[in-house]
Amino acid sequence: MERxxxxxxxxxxxxxxxxxxxxxxxxxxxxHASGRGLAGWCVRFAPEAELEEAWAPHRATIAQVLEYLxxxxxxxxxxxxxxxxxxxxxxxEALLRIPYGETRSYADVAREIGRPTAAxxxxxxxxxxxxxxxxxxxxxxxxxxxxxxxxxxxELKARLLAMERSGPRQGQLL
Numbered sequence: 001m002e003r004x005x006x007x008x009x010x011x012x013x014x015x016x017x018x019x020x021x022x023x024x025x026x027x028x029x030x031x032h033a034s035g036r037g038l039a040g041w042c043v044r045f046a047p048e049a050e051l052e053e054a055w056a057p058h059r060a061t062i063a064q065v066l067e068y069l070x071x072x073x074x075x076x077x078x079x080x081x082x083x084x085x086x087x088x089x090x091x092x093e094a095l096l097r098i099p100y101g102e103t104r105s106y107a108d109v110a111r112e113i114g115r116p117t118a119a120x121x122x123x124x125x126x127x128x129x130x131x132x133x134x135x136x137x138x139x140x141x142x143x144x145x146x147x148x149x150x151x152x153x154x155e156l157k158a159r160l161l162a163m164e165r166s167g168p169r170q171g172q173l174l
Contacts, residue, residue, distance in 0.1 A: 024079030030152035045083040074100040091125035
C-alpha cells in the first residue's frame with residue numbers, strides 16, 4: 001500500500017499543505033485554492049494510499065518553499081512525483097523550464113511542446129497543476145499580457161510575479 005505523508009505549515013502567504021510519496025512531492029495546496037484539494041487528488045491518483053500526517057519527512061521541502069516565498073530561492077531542488085495525463089505531464093515539464101522572473105503565454109507553452117493550437121488545453125493543464133510554486137504555473141499569462149487564472153487567486157499570482165521580477169534577495173539560493 002502506498003503511503004502519502006502530509007504536512008501543514010505557516011508561510012508568508014498563509015497556511016500551506018503538502019504531500020509526498022517515497023518518490024517525491026506530489027501535491028502542494030495554496031491558501032484559498034480552488035479545486036478538489038488533496039482528497040480529490042488522492043481519489044484520482046492514489047485511491048489506495050494511506051495518508052499520514054508527518055512533518056519530519058518534509059523539512060527540506062518546507063525550507064525550500066519558505067526560502068522561495070522569502071525571495072531567497074530561485075529554483076527548487078526537490079524530487080517530484082508528478083501524476084497526470086501524458087499531456088498534463090508534458091505541459092508541467094515545460095513549466096519547469098520557465099526561468100525565475102520570466103513569463104510565457106499559454107500559446108508559448110503550447111508551441112514549446114509542439115502543439116501550437118493547444119493554448120486552451122495548456123491553460124487547463126496549468127489549472128490542474130498539483131504542485132504550484134514548485135511547478136511554476138504562475139509564470140504563465142495570457143497572450144495579451146493579462147494574468148489569466150490562478151488556483152491561488154490572481155492577487156497571489158501578481159504578488160509572486162512581482163517578487164520574481166524584483167530579483168532574488170541577499171543570500172540567494174540557487
